[in-house]
Amino acid sequence: MPSATLLGQSIVSGLLAGGLYSLLALGLSLSWGLLRLVNLTHFALALLGAYLTYQLGHVFHVAPWLAAAAIVPAFFLIGVALHAVFAYFRVAEFASLLVTFGLAVILESLIQWFWTADYRRYETAYATMSIRVGPLFIPTLEMLACLTAVVLAFATWAWLRFTYVGKALRASAEDPAMAAAFGVNHRAQAFLLSGVSAAYAGIAGTYIALIATLAPSQIWTWLGVVFAVVIIGGLANPIGALLAGLLIGVSESVTMAVVTPAWAPLVSFSVLILILILRPGRV
Amino acid sequence: MAVRTFGRRSVLSAIFLFSFATTAWAAPSGQPIRIGGTLALTGGLAPTALLHKIAGEIFVEELNKGNGLLGRPVEWVLLDDQSKPDLTRSLYEKLITVDKVDLIIGPYATSGILAAMGVAQRYNKVYVHHSFGMPHLAKYEMHFPTASFGPEPQKSIPTTVFESLAATSKPPKSVAIVTSKFPSAQYQSSGAKEIAEKRGLKVALYLEYEFGTRDWGSLAARVKDANPDLVWIGALGLDGNQLLEAMKKLDYTPPRHFHLFPAPGPLAVAPDGKNALSVTVFEEHPPFTNNPGAAKLIPLFHDRAVKANVPYPHVETQVAGSWAAWQVLEAAVTATKSLDDKAMAQWLRKNRVDTVIGKLRFDGPNNYGDDLFKVKQVQDGKWVVVWPREFTAPGARLLPP
Numbered sequence: 001m002p003s004a005t006l007l008g009q010s011i012v013s014g015l016l017a018g019g020l021y022s023l024l025a026l027g028l029s030l031s032w033g034l035l036r037l038v039n040l041t042h043f044a045l046a047l048l049g050a051y052l053t054y055q056l057g058h059v060f061h062v063a064p065w066l067a068a069a070a071i072v073p074a075f076f077l078i079g080v081a082l083h084a085v086f087a088y089f090r091v092a093e094f095a096s097l098l099v100t101f102g103l104a105v106i107l108e109s110l111i112q113w114f115w116t117a118d119y120r121r122y123e124t125a126y127a128t129m130s131i132r133v134g135p136l137f138i139p140t141l142e143m144l145a146c147l148t149a150v151v152l153a154f155a156t157w158a159w160l161r162f163t164y165v166g167k168a169l170r171a172s173a174e175d176p177a178m179a180a181a182f183g184v185n186h187r188a189q190a191f192l193l194s195g196v197s198a199a200y201a202g203i204a205g206t207y208i209a210l211i212a213t214l215a216p217s218q219i220w221t222w223l224g225v226v227f228a229v230v231i232i233g234g235l236a237n238p239i240g241a242l243l244a245g246l247l248i249g250v251s252e253s254v255t256m257a258v259v260t261p262a263w264a265p266l267v268s269f270s271v272l273i274l275i276l277i278l279r280p281g282r283v
Numbered sequence: 284m285a286v287r288t289f290g291r292r293s294v295l296s297a298i299f300l301f302s303f304a305t306t307a308w309a310a311p312s313g314q315p316i317r318i319g320g321t322l323a324l325t326g327g328l329a330p331t332a333l334l335h336k337i338a339g340e341i342f343v344e345e346l347n348k349g350n351g352l353l354g355r356p357v358e359w360v361l362l363d364d365q366s367k368p369d370l371t372r373s374l375y376e377k378l379i380t381v382d383k384v385d386l387i388i389g390p391y392a393t394s395g396i397l398a399a400m401g402v403a404q405r406y407n408k409v410y411v412h413h414s415f416g417m418p419h420l421a422k423y424e425m426h427f428p429t430a431s432f433g434p435e436p437q438k439s440i441p442t443t444v445f446e447s448l449a450a451t452s453k454p455p456k457s458v459a460i461v462t463s464k465f466p467s468a469q470y471q472s473s474g475a476k477e478i479a480e481k482r483g484l485k486v487a488l489y490l491e492y493e494f495g496t497r498d499w500g501s502l503a504a505r506v507k508d509a510n511p512d513l514v515w516i517g518a519l520g521l522d523g524n525q526l527l528e529a530m531k532k533l534d535y536t537p538p539r540h541f542h543l544f545p546a547p548g549p550l551a552v553a554p555d556g557k558n559a560l561s562v563t564v565f566e567e568h569p570p571f572t573n574n575p576g577a578a579k580l581i582p583l584f585h586d587r588a589v590k591a592n593v594p595y596p597h598v599e600t601q602v603a604g605s606w607a608a609w610q611v612l613e614a615a616v617t618a619t620k621s622l623d624d625k626a627m628a629q630w631l632r633k634n635r636v637d638t639v640i641g642k643l644r645f646d647g648p649n650n651y652g653d654d655l656f657k658v659k660q661v662q663d664g665k666w667v668v669v670w671p672r673e674f675t676a677p678g679a680r681l682l683p684p
Contacts, residue, residue, distance in 0.1 A: 002505075002508070003508060005508070006504050006505065006508045009500070009501075009504040009533065010500075010501045010504055012500075013498060013500030013501045013504060014498070014500075014501070016500065017497065017498045017500065108325070109325075112325060112329070115592070116333060116591060116592050116593070117324065117325060117329030117330050117332070117333050118329075118330045118333055118546075118592065118593055118594060119330045119520060119521045119546055119549055119594075120594075121521070121524065121549055121553070123553070127528065128528055128531040128532050128555075129532075130532045130533070130534065132534070137532060137533045137534055139500070139532040142500075212497075212525075213521040213524065213525060213549075215327070215329065215330055215520075215521075216325065216329070217325060217326045217327050217329060217366070221495055221497065222497070225497075249498070252498055252501075253498055253500065253501045254501075256492075256498065256501035256502060256505070257501050257504065257505060260490065260491065261490055261491065261492035261493070261496065261501070261502055262464055262491045262492055262493055264492075264493070264496070264498065264501075265493050
């Protein structure tokens, strides 16, 4: 049996890893749930955000927080532009999977062309900083990423639940014809939501640059687990995505500590299958 | 009469020398010899495969600046296998049957090499490759490896590493082995476990993780919990860096850490990489640089790697192994004066080839020859060989923790 410290440290590690999963899942969950677009470009955008943070920091010595301040609005515009393309070509839910896969591959190639396939690491003074709580260590950057995920999840939930735009978006997703009859301009709001989703990818990207090692193929590293988070959390459910991310993060991490690390990837998909069996109709 | 004979001889000699010179230094001409191969230009193995690409490009350019092969220019038909063994297999099939290349050269890394080996075998092609880590699986009689760790790397590499550490003032008493499930890394690391136990080292921890793991925190916590004298990291690419960084976040630095197949640059320059250990067949210092081929390769590679934005633009084990593979192929063609695969294979099995990493032979089990691997260590931000003593960098020694 692992020691209490090892188990505690694994839970901390899992919660923090889960925070990053949630951060990546938020935008995907929104676009899939409310726009009916399975947007694989989201992963490519997150990695592009990471590379831009790296480039701004490594080459131009721009602090990551300032880099994020530039990247997030830029990505919002990219999200709006992408949605304009999807809307123009009337991309449907299933077709979006193929179209955005193609776009993600193009973005991966562009990233590789510019930054090469070699690994990039954004070295910062605070990369290895941790806060000590008794025998446990909480890595600062991962903690910030997790806190950001919590704040964004609750803010997005409140936005969808209490604002007119949020209610309109949910109504359009539920019954577009009825929502339109009540004067909801779904088209305009879809642009806004697409921009917000892409901006979330930018935020996730900034943290990925600070936490992980960058390589163009990493676009696909997160795909499986983030899809599991989105489905387990429920489409367009920000709090669900947050909790699912934390659940999967902790499950994987505890598996690594108690059983063997090789089993960790099985956990997210086992949880997904279990939930789909027990509660079908989540997609 | 004598004068006339001398005159004729002189004229004949002059004609012979002139014709020899024009043949020897003429630009290659005629139909190019096409050498087909794939590399992981994208995907998880791409960062290291990039080094092989640069090495291959330089080699082919240098060949064509000279006399090419058999006086003909050489064309490298390079395809992207996306780090996928299944795709690698199909691409080699295409190279041989559709593109009809004259020769083939192996891709990067064990799984891809093994996948293409079956294709090479089906078409009886000589198959020179540079990075295959599981010799016992290489049953094809016309494959020729330049990853020169002998026929049993799962024994020879750990033995060399543990021997080098045993010779220090503070030999390790316990080891934690953390390895990727990437085939060659897992294979050699499981061998390290056996060798460690045989040598009386306590194996405090043995962990296998999936290639592409994201959560290093839990792995780091387990290593810290085991508190070994040495961490054997059976990793590829930057896995080792990430594990060291995760351990640092837990306020833990292992006394010693060995990395099996690291991306050479990032580990050398990272603060956590101080005193990291690994294995190599070539580093940029004597006695390796005494090889005339190395003297030519180093500046060329450095120049090209800097232009390609490679963070560690130095010739090390990957680049040298790749260069050696091209040298083996060139030697076989030149010696047999043909592109006949069987003739080349026969010649390679009977002869040693002088390469940048040393003289290679292919007459051992499964065509593997001598174990040429040495132990290297990061010292002052650069890799230097520290074991065995006759190969150590000038003034270097294996630093204790």
